[in-house]
Structures are given as C-alpha cells and as structure tokens.
Amino acid sequence: MSLAVEAKNLTKKFGEIQALDNLSFHIKPGEIYGLIGPNGAGKTTTLRIICTLILPTSGSIRIFGVDAVRQAGEVRKEITYLPEEAGAYPNLSGYEYLEFMAKLNKKPNVNLKDVIDEAAQICGLGNRLKDKAKTYSKGMKRRLLVARALMTQPKLAVLDEPASGLDVLHAYHIREIVKRYVKEHGVTVLLSSHNMLEVEYLCNRVALVNKGKIVVEGEPKELKNKFSSENLEEVFAKVVGYA
Numbered sequence: 001m002s003l004a005v006e007a008k009n010l011t012k013k014f015g016e017i018q019a020l021d022n023l024s025f026h027i028k029p030g031e032i033y034g035l036i037g038p039n040g041a042g043k044t045t046t047l048r049i050i051c052t053l054i055l056p057t058s059g060s061i062r063i064f065g066v067d068a069v070r071q072a073g074e075v076r077k078e079i080t081y082l083p084e085e086a087g088a089y090p091n092l093s094g095y096e097y098l099e100f101m102a103k104l105n106k107k108p109n110v111n112l113k114d115v116i117d118e119a120a121q122i123c124g125l126g127n128r129l130k131d132k133a134k135t136y137s138k139g140m141k142r143r144l145l146v147a148r149a150l151m152t153q154p155k156l157a158v159l160d161e162p163a164s165g166l167d168v169l170h171a172y173h174i175r176e177i178v179k180r181y182v183k184e185h186g187v188t189v190l191l192s193s194h195n196m197l198e199v200e201y202l203c204n205r206v207a208l209v210n211k212g213k214i215v216v217e218g219e220p221k222e223l224k225n226k227f228s229s230e231n232l233e234e235v236f237a238k239v240v241g242y243a
Contacts, residue, residue, distance in 0.1 A: 002065035004029045004156055004188040005050060010059035012045050012212075019045040021212040022059070027190060027205075029064075029155075032182055034203035035192040036232065042212040043192035044084070047158050050190065051081040064155060080105075082149040084161040087141065090134035094125055094144050097133055101148045110152075119151035122177055139170025146174055150181050159191040163198060175202055196232040208236050215239045 005027040012020040020042045027033040035043045048054045052072035061068040063075045088097045098119045123143040149157050163171035193199050200220045207217040216239050229235045
C-alpha cells in the first residue's frame with residue numbers, strides 16, 4: 001500500500017526567505033500526524049504544498065503514490081484542506097452552508113443527504129444549524145468547518161490549527177471529532193499546530209519543525225522518554241536549545 005504522504009527534501013523559498021529547508025517525512029494511511037512548532041516554522045507552507053496550492057522550489061511530494069506537482073488535479077480529488085483562516089458564508093445557515101459545500105464536492109454515487117447528515121452529526125450543533133453562521137461563536141464556526149472538511153470522507157484531511165483560539169470546551173470537542181472520525185472511517189489526518197499539548201493528545205506521530213527543518217520526529221511517548229521530558233513543549237525546548 002502507498003504511503004499517504006511522502007515528502008522528500010522539500011525546499012521552498014520566497015525571494016530571499018527560505019521557508020522550508022530539505023524537509024522529509026512520511027505519513028502512513030490511517031495515521032494522525034502532527035507538524036508542530038512556533039509560528040513561522042514552515043508548517044503552513046508545508047500544508048499548502050501538500051494541498052497543491054503552492055509549488056515547492058525543489059524536492060518531491062507524493063499523496064497516495066500520486067505526484068502532487070505533476071498530477072495536482074488527481075491529488076485534489078482525494079484530499080480536503082481546512083486553513084487556519086477559513087470562514088463560513090455569514091448569511092447562510094449552518095445547514096445551508098453544509099449543503100452548498102456538499103454539492104460543490106459531490107462524489108459520484110454518493111447520496112447528498114447522507115453527506116449532509118454526516119456533517120450535522122460531526123459538528124454536533126443540533127438545532128443551531130438552522131441559524132445563520134454570522135450568529136455563531138468562533139468555536140461553533142470551527143466545528144462547522146471541521147465537519148465540512150471531514151463529511152466527504154477524504155483519503156487525507158489536512159487541518160491547519162484546527163482548534164486555534166478556541167475555549168477549552170470547543171477545543172476538546174474538535175479533538176474528539178478528529179480522533180473519533182479517524183477511528184471510524186480510516187481517514188488519514190495531517191494537522192499543524194503550535195499547541196504541542198493538543199498534538200500530543202491527538203497524534204500517532206509528530207514532527208517538531210523549526211526554521212523550515214524537522215528537528216526531531218517520532219511518537220509523542222517515545223520522544224518524551226528519549227528526552228526525559230514531561231511533555232512535547234519541554235522536548236522542543238531541549239531540542240532547539242532553550243532548556
């Protein structure tokens with residue numbers, strides 16, 4: 001079986017700025033894999049290359065064996081992407097938004113109502129789906145958007161800071177959504193976050209990124225043991241020389 005994601009020596013330059021520096025990693029099908037690190041480390045750039053939104057300066061990226069540079073159209077059929085800054089249409093109700101996105105991304109031989117019902121169950125917003133999105137709190141909007149990303153059961157869901165800026169309860173709900181959905185449907189998830197405790201809870205494996213490079217990679221428990229640390233924040237601090 002092909003790897004879900006195989007990145008080799010990814011490099012990306014924006015003028016004189018080097019965002020990625022020979023980044024290499026792989027993700028197995030059905031894994032939750034986390035890219036973690038401070039703002040500006042190169043996490044979002046990596047996600048955008050994987051999602052075929054930008055091209056690498058050099059290196060290669062394959063999604064389930066398909067070249068993401070040469071066959072971008074094929075890759076887009078298998079993935080969904082939730083950017084950190086994503087928003088819902090404010091004057092549509094939550095249900096209307098899910099219906100619109102389901103029609104936009106409809107796959108052959110898939111019942112549209114089943115997809116929308118799946119999304120309604122994922123987000124857990126109940127009767128609030130009848131209300132316009134502009135009346136939602138930030139946490140409610142994010143739950144709606146996570147449901148939109150998962151409802152079509154993509155082979156790979158790419159989530160950029162899925163619980164960023166949310167209160168404890170909404171962040172907990174989103175983590176539970178992701179974890180349960182992977183278990184039930186076998187979706188592969190790649191997520192980025194600067195919240196290392198969140199990623200520690202969610203991910204099978206993580207890569208700690210700093211200045212465009214992976215500085216250490218492995219299972220959270222393995223990394224904590226290796227660096228005699230209580231959590232991944234402490235691991236990162238030790239690896240980059242802050243502790």
